[in-house]
Amino acid sequence: MRTNEIMNKTLNIKIVALLLFVILSSFVGQHKYYVSVTEIEYVPEEETVQIISRLFIDDFEVILQERYDSNFHLENENTKAIRLKYIQKYYDQKILISINEKPQNITLLGVKFEGDMLISYLEITAVKHINQFEILNTLLLENGNNQQNITHIDINNKKKSYLFIKGKASEKIKF
DSSP states (O other): OOHHHHHHHHHHHHHHHHHHHHHTTTTTOOOSSSSEEEEEETHHHOOEEEEEEEEHHHHHHHHHHTTTTTOTTOOOOOGGHHHHHHHHHHHHHHHEETTTTOOOOOEEEEEETTTTTTEEEEEEEOOOSSSSEEEOOTTTTTGGGGOOEEEEEEEETTTEEEEEETTEEEEEOOO
């Protein structure tokens, strides 16, 4: 009887391994999640709002190619100057922020590649105080793949997080 138990366990392990292989291999080459993460922090000592945005390189690259140049590649060092121009132009259209009911200029400070993510560093300067903060975050929402934009906001020591999706991509916060 002991031999039968061992054979049954071995067979069960093989079946589970085969099922896992089939399930996991069906996802190769496909995105399962379409998400960006944006962190916004007000730093009163510096009178700045600092923004860090993380996007998947491949999703972002497709959109920049559709909008600006079909031959453009984010990680190509030969296009470094145009890269920053395209990224700034895109953010100017996709993240809109008003502070105390005044629209703000957001400046791209730089970008960094980390794995399959592009990390963008942005800033709003000359912010003396914030009583009201309004944001529209439509990053990559035009891709049609159930994009979700998680946005964490830390202003006046109050932390809030939002999930922006197509049709619900803005929030107004009073402090």
